[in-house]
Amino acid sequence: MRHELPTLEDVARVAGVSRATVSRVVNGVRSVDPALQDVVRAAIERTGYAPNRAARSLVTRRAETVALVVSGAGDSTEAAQNAFTARVFADPFFGRVVSGVMGFLRPRSVHPVLMFAESDASRQEVLGYLRHGNADGALVVSTYAHDPLPALLAEARLPAVFFARPAGQLPVTFVDFAHRDGARLAAGQLLARGCRRVATVAGPLDIAAGQERLAGFREGMERGGQPCVPVAEGGFTLDSGARAMHRLLREHPGIDGVFAANDLMAQGVCQVLREQGRRIPQDVAVVGFDDSSVAVTCRPRLTTVRQPVEEMGAEMARLLQERIEGTRTEPTSTIFDPELVVRDSA
Amino acid sequence: MRHELPTLEDVARVAGVSRATVSRVVNGVRSVDPALQDVVRAAIERTGYAPNRAARSLVTRRAETVALVVSGAGDSTEAAQNAFTARVFADPFFGRVVSGVMGFLRPRSVHPVLMFAESDASRQEVLGYLRHGNADGALVVSTYAHDPLPALLAEARLPAVFFARPAGQLPVTFVDFAHRDGARLAAGQLLARGCRRVATVAGPLDIAAGQERLAGFREGMERGGQPCVPVAEGGFTLDSGARAMHRLLREHPGIDGVFAANDLMAQGVCQVLREQGRRIPQDVAVVGFDDSSVAVTCRPRLTTVRQPVEEMGAEMARLLQERIEGTRTEPTSTIFDPELVVRDSA
DNA sequence: GTGAAAGCGCTAACAT
DNA sequence: ATGTTAGCGCTTTCAC
Numbered sequence: 001m002r003h004e005l006p007t008l009e010d011v012a013r014v015a016g017v018s019r020a021t022v023s024r025v026v027n028g029v030r031s032v033d034p035a036l037q038d039v040v041r042a043a044i045e046r047t048g049y050a051p052n053r054a055a056r057s058l059v060t061r062r063a064e065t066v067a068l069v070v071s072g073a074g075d076s077t078e079a080a081q082n083a084f085t086a087r088v089f090a091d092p093f094f095g096r097v098v099s100g101v102m103g104f105l106r107p108r109s110v111h112p113v114l115m116f117a118e119s120d121a122s123r124q125e126v127l128g129y130l131r132h133g134n135a136d137g138a139l140v141v142s143t144y145a146h147d148p149l150p151a152l153l154a155e156a157r158l159p160a161v162f163f164a165r166p167a168g169q170l171p172v173t174f175v176d177f178a179h180r181d182g183a184r185l186a187a188g189q190l191l192a193r194g195c196r197r198v199a200t201v202a203g204p205l206d207i208a209a210g211q212e213r214l215a216g217f218r219e220g221m222e223r224g225g226q227p228c229v230p231v232a233e234g235g236f237t238l239d240s241g242a243r244a245m246h247r248l249l250r251e252h253p254g255i256d257g258v259f260a261a262n263d264l265m266a267q268g269v270c271q272v273l274r275e276q277g278r279r280i281p282q283d284v285a286v287v288g289f290d291d292s293s294v295a296v297t298c299r300p301r302l303t304t305v306r307q308p309v310e311e312m313g314a315e316m317a318r319l320l321q322e323r324i325e326g327t328r329t330e331p332t333s334t335i336f337d338p339e340l341v342v343r344d345s346a
Numbered sequence: 347m348r349h350e351l352p353t354l355e356d357v358a359r360v361a362g363v364s365r366a367t368v369s370r371v372v373n374g375v376r377s378v379d380p381a382l383q384d385v386v387r388a389a390i391e392r393t394g395y396a397p398n399r400a401a402r403s404l405v406t407r408r409a410e411t412v413a414l415v416v417s418g419a420g421d422s423t424e425a426a427q428n429a430f431t432a433r434v435f436a437d438p439f440f441g442r443v444v445s446g447v448m449g450f451l452r453p454r455s456v457h458p459v460l461m462f463a464e465s466d467a468s469r470q471e472v473l474g475y476l477r478h479g480n481a482d483g484a485l486v487v488s489t490y491a492h493d494p495l496p497a498l499l500a501e502a503r504l505p506a507v508f509f510a511r512p513a514g515q516l517p518v519t520f521v522d523f524a525h526r527d528g529a530r531l532a533a534g535q536l537l538a539r540g541c542r543r544v545a546t547v548a549g550p551l552d553i554a555a556g557q558e559r560l561a562g563f564r565e566g567m568e569r570g571g572q573p574c575v576p577v578a579e580g581g582f583t584l585d586s587g588a589r590a591m592h593r594l595l596r597e598h599p600g601i602d603g604v605f606a607a608n609d610l611m612a613q614g615v616c617q618v619l620r621e622q623g624r625r626i627p628q629d630v631a632v633v634g635f636d637d638s639s640v641a642v643t644c645r646p647r648l649t650t651v652r653q654p655v656e657e658m659g660a661e662m663a664r665l666l667q668e669r670i671e672g673t674r675t676e677p678t679s680t681i682f683d684p685e686l687v688v689r690d691s692a
Numbered sequence: 693g694t695g696a697a698a699g700c701g702c703t704a705a706c707a708t
Numbered sequence: 709a710t711g712t713t714a715g716c717g718c719t720t721t722c723a724c
Contacts, residue, residue, distance in 0.1 A: 103428075366695060
């Protein structure tokens with residue numbers, strides 16, 4: 001049924017050279033006469049040849065494929081898995097990571113294989129997949145703090161790069177963000193506007209990013225002479241942000257500035273504030289975190305701390321490539337710096 | 347560096363049989379002495395053998411991999427690509443499809459390769475990828491009406507299954523939803539509540555789903571004796587829903603019921619309504635569409651038309667498998683039926 | 693029912 | 709600089 005595909009042999013015949021020469025041209029080995037190269041390339045063009053990945057993989061022991069692993073907690077029931085997936089994809093954050101990753105991978109024509117790891121069985125599956133060389137390495141986005149996957153991967157010495165430093169001082173490669181510095185920037189902006197009664201909707205405090213952003217914000221406020229900041233914890237969702245804001249308002253009606261640990265929660269904060277008839281930023285200034293898509297769709301548009309998620313995704317892919325190629329073997333990490341994006345909410 | 351993996355040969359040696367026999371056991375060919383089967387299986391266990399996909403692919407001409415293609419409009423600039431990705435992933439819808447797809451694929455240990463097709467170049471890439479057998483088929487989720495990919499895939503006679511019927515009467519396999527019937531259900535619910543001044547926030551009318559839902563809703567209202575329904579078009583986003591509701595309220599302040607063509611817009615509708623001090627459902631009843639995650643996080647929880655997206659994703663994967671295995675060669679389609687989920691908003 | 697052997701398309705020594 | 713050759717690990721006739 002499928003049309004027979006041209007092989008190296010076919011190209012070689014058309015070009016009047018040996019298979020090896022064609023292979024060299026295809027793989028960009030330089031030691032081929034430029035004139036011959038042209039002949040070969042013409043033959044490739046004419047035949048519509050493209051290398052057979054399976055055959056190549058078999059001999060090179062490279063899959064030319066990486067696993068894109070979404071890791072998290074949960075059991076194996078279908079309901080739990082669906083809930084897990086829904087939560088992951090509902091966060092615009094994950095899409096930005098994927099976008100960055102694909103941006104790096106696409107020009108190199110390596111495609112990510114999507115895998116979930118939310119149960120013991122699925123973690124073993126990921127491990128097996130990599131160990132058997134079906135993928136050359138893994139890009140891992142963890143959705144919770146004590147994910148066992150990083151340790152498993154490190155122990156098996158499989159090439160992997162993580163989004164955010166995994167818990168437990170593992171000798172692994174990762175990209176991360178200077179959350180503390182970013183949160184300090186947010187504090188600075190609120191202070192500069194002259195806010196005197198500032199509160200914060202923190203992220204989940206069992207996640208490093210949540211802790212760091214809170215710590216950084218407190219530091220910033222303390223330096224500005226406001227050591228006591230009311231805190232309400234949220235879960236990085238719009239809804240949890242709204243609920244946290246309600247709690248804050250109930251106990252501290254005089255609030256004139258809020259830092260939300262991500263944009264989604266900031267959006268929830270804004271909704272509550274507007275419902276209560278408070279003007280943003282005149283009555284209450286709001287600063288978000290991430291600079292995700294909601295930052296510009298939110299009304300008013302959010303002043304926020306930009307986290308360059310796409311670039312971080314691309315860097316993950318780059319670091320993984322280095323590990324796979326063996327260019328660099330010891331664990332590395334790249335920490336990205338924040339940037340304050342001033343819009344309308346503060 | 348990587349630990350040497352056991353091969354068929356190794357298992358054969360341990361079991362004291364030939365490679366061929368081991369291969370037969372691995373592939374479940376029945377014509378092997380049950381006693382020998384046990385011996386072989388024990389040897390597999392002991393050696394920790396797993397088949398090498400590349401070697402197998404090379405001879406079977408099967409990749410054991412499918413492409414999961416997110417298709418849409420856009421150009422090749424990085425900004426456009428990022429925006430595209432962000433939009434796709436921001437919609438909880440896509441995650442549900444992926445969840446369903448993975449649910450079917452995982453037990454069969456086939457993993458989806460993620461691909462984007464938003465430009466001519468990337469569409470050709472997808473075509474080449476499939477044509478060269480790097481994936482056995484494609485699961486395609488289109489994000490806009492006149493996507494050229496379905497036609498390209500059909501013309502190349504490559505195995506593919508689409509989410510929603512592609513434009514242009516193509517002879518392709520797809521899964522879809524009875525949008526009309528679903529929207530009629532929504533109308534029925536509003537009428538049953540006794541709503542007399544009903545309006546609708548429609549989806550984008552250049553998309554079949556948008557048109558169908560509007561048509562179905564009108565039909566339903568007409569049958570209930572309310573042929574004239576004010577319409578405001580939205581874009582399936584929260585924001586567009588909110589804006590549409592504002593327009594509706596300005597021109598028809600007496601509205602007592604609203605059908606929004608998806609839950610995200612319904613959420614926007616609810617926000618505006620609450621801002622304006624209208625109680626839901628007492629003053630204005632709201633019905634959404636999809637039964638996505640926001641339906642339960644929205645305040646009040648949404649009464650909505652359930653679209654079984656996960657099941658639809660699983661069915662896509664099943665249909666693709668049939669096509670790949672050649673069990674079924676002519677185009678098929680599965681249309682899913684709606685179900686009204688009554689919660690608090692209507 | 694089981695084994696021997698050929699060969700899938702490619703790369704990488706090794707010759708030349 | 710180019711060609712010859714030997715596999716990579718697997719499935720699959722074809723004999724037995």
